Amino acid sequence: xxxxxxxxxxxxxxxxxxxxxxxxxxxxxxxxxxxxxxxxxxxxxxxxxxxxxxxxxxxxxxxxxxxxxxxxxxxxxxxxxxxxxxxxxxxxxxxxxxxxxxxxxxxxxxxxxxxxxxxxxxxxxxxxxxxxxxxxxxxxxxxxxxxxxxxxxxxxxxxxxxxxxxxxxxxxx
Amino acid sequence: xxxxxxxxxxxxxxxxxxxxxxxxxxxxxxxxxxxxxxxxxxxxxxxxxxxxxxxxxxxxxxxxxxxxxxxxxxxxxxxxxxxxxxxxxxxxxxxxxxxxxxxxxxxxxxxxxxxxxxxxxxxxxxxxxxxxxxxxxxxxxxxxxxxxxxxxxxxxxxxxxxxxxxxxxxxxxxxxxxxxxxxxxxxxxxxxxx
Numbered sequence: 001x002x003x004x005x006x007x008x009x010x011x012x013x014x015x016x017x018x019x020x021x022x023x024x025x026x027x028x029x030x031x032x033x034x035x036x037x038x039x040x041x042x043x044x045x046x047x048x049x050x051x052x053x054x055x056x057x058x059x060x061x062x063x064x065x066x067x068x069x070x071x072x073x074x075x076x077x078x079x080x081x082x083x084x085x086x087x088x089x090x091x092x093x094x095x096x097x098x099x100x101x102x103x104x105x106x107x108x109x110x111x112x113x114x115x116x117x118x119x120x121x122x123x124x125x126x127x128x129x130x131x132x133x134x135x136x137x138x139x140x141x142x143x144x145x146x147x148x149x150x151x152x153x154x155x156x157x158x159x160x161x162x163x164x165x166x167x168x169x170x171x172x173x
Numbered sequence: 174x175x176x177x178x179x180x181x182x183x184x185x186x187x188x189x190x191x192x193x194x195x196x197x198x199x200x201x202x203x204x205x206x207x208x209x210x211x212x213x214x215x216x217x218x219x220x221x222x223x224x225x226x227x228x229x230x231x232x233x234x235x236x237x238x239x240x241x242x243x244x245x246x247x248x249x250x251x252x253x254x255x256x257x258x259x260x261x262x263x264x265x266x267x268x269x270x271x272x273x274x275x276x277x278x279x280x281x282x283x284x285x286x287x288x289x290x291x292x293x294x295x296x297x298x299x300x301x302x303x304x305x306x307x308x309x310x311x312x313x314x315x316x317x318x319x320x321x322x323x324x325x326x327x328x329x330x331x332x333x334x335x336x337x338x339x340x341x342x343x344x345x346x347x348x349x350x351x352x353x354x355x356x357x358x359x360x361x362x363x364x365x366x367x
Contacts, residue, residue: 055226
């Protein structure tokens with residue numbers, strides 16, 4: 001079996017999330033979260049939940065938090081545009097909401113449909129009080145993800161780990 | 174066409190005589206008033222006054238995270254229809270401990286009673302069935318509540334109970350609207366009971 005191109009760092013992130021007590025992994029599939037989703041599905045102590053739209057994961061995180069459990073919501077940057085209303089849970093209610101956003105519409109994008117939302121991600125997250133932790137290079141990953149984990153679960157707020165196209169590589173069309 | 178005679182204010186008490194054993198999540202507006210009336214806005218209920226469409230997904234996150242507890246989502250037809258995809262997510266995850274109660278008055282009651290889709294042609298029971306939820310039941314009158322009581326306890330979960338009610342006022346109840354305070358109260362009560 002050939003190794004998934006995102007295997008190495010996905011293993012690292014999965015271990016960090018799991019060590020932080022995350023056991024619920026909600027997601028809309030994207031190339032950037034595909035390997036991490038596989039890891040969450042294969043592990044006996046974590047559960048992978050396929051959503052129909054990204055904001056469901058914000059609500060599921062709130063429901064899990066009400067009974068003391070932690071989750072991470074994994075999505076492509078376009079999905080950030082579906083989330084703002086539900087981010088009232090974190091901004092107004094102090095619910096933790098840890099997100100992992102794999103970017104489209106930034107460095108090297110070839111699909112013009114991706115630019116408008118890709119370029120609005122930071123502003124939308126900022127407007128709803130979500131702290132943003134950006135990863136452009138592999139050597140930034142662990143510190144950024146730990147910072148996002150800390151912000152979400154120690155300060156009870158929205159926190160997004162943003163994996164840019166510099167880090168992930170741009171999709172060819 | 175089925176004649177609807179059910180008064181929503183007389184629904185939840187006979188459906189949940191054992192209300193203290195449940196964890197409740199309720200959608201915004203009328204369904205949260207009815208739910209708060211049931212529990213006296215108790216700490217085993219998390220009500221919402223925003224995030225329309227999120228009640229089912231919130232209940233799903235709770236049910237998956239507290240498999241030892243019975244979780245009931247109480248929400249309205251408008252709120253449910255804003256997050257219909259969550260029924261698919263519920264069906265795929267299939268938590269046996271999750272019950273969805275939809276109090277369907279066929280109107281947007283909180284905003285002036287504007288008629289909704291379910292007063293026209295939309296059938297929420299067929300949608301729930303089509304989503305793959307294994308146990309689905311419809312009631313339209315008070316004499317069916319006893320059957321519904323047994324349904325949400327005896328049929329395999331997840332369950333969907335479609336309660337079609339008259340478009341009258343919900344339970345009059347002033348609940349706490351502060352989500353941060355409600356979060357802490359719910360968590361504290363849950364941890365003390367666990």
